[in-house]
Amino acid sequence: MFDTDSLITNHDLPKRMSCAAIIVAAGRSQRMGFDKMLSMLNGQPVLQWTLDAFLEAEEIDMIMVVTSAERFAKLDPRSGKPVLRIEGDKERYLSVIRGMEALPSKPDYVTVHDGARPLVLPSQINAVVQAARTEGAAALARRMTETLKRTDEHCVTSESLSRENLWIMETPQAFRFDTLSEAYKLIQKRGIQVTDEVSAAEAFGVTSKLVENQRPNPKVTVSGDLPLAEAILNSLHS
Structure with a gap:
């Protein structure tokens, strides 16, 4: 068991959890030149x-934030739900594994x-977790609406690709705990590179139900993403 920090020191940890959340925030934000996780967005950090x-x-019983102690110290729990922290690893999937292993009990x-x-x-x-309870694995995603082209190595178009049944993957992504745990053991053993948990589950032979997202859920990756995120927030609360 890893040593973890807690935002709620006087809150009893649940003896049994139905669903725990792993929030991955371990990156160094090198592409932005500053800490994107602590960047201010409408008055509070991202x-x-x-x-x-x-x-x-309501579907979440406990939260494990995989991040640095500095970032964690700037967060406000705002409720009695248990929130823990564990340091991240050099790769995203390794950070997810650390977060899962650091949970005080298996959900x-x-x-x-x-x-x-x-x-x-x-x-x-809630919708993603509920879909996972029914299907075993689920993820938030958007339908592909842009025109897709394949090119050669010189960036010259060679063909058009159909958008039918193509989706852009987002998060959250939810799974039976044992499924994701075993999937990550498998990809580590085989040296498979994955960029999300759905890909890890697929390598383990598990398909995922996609929950359609019809509103923007962008990932803040570069500084120009912050004004866009702020504009979306303002439109939602106007």
């Missing part, structure tokens, strides 16, 4: 917006979310 959504989501389900997606709604989190 990571606080993300945390607030999971604190409000039935686990949902993973990028800390840099601050516009996720509690209702979306």
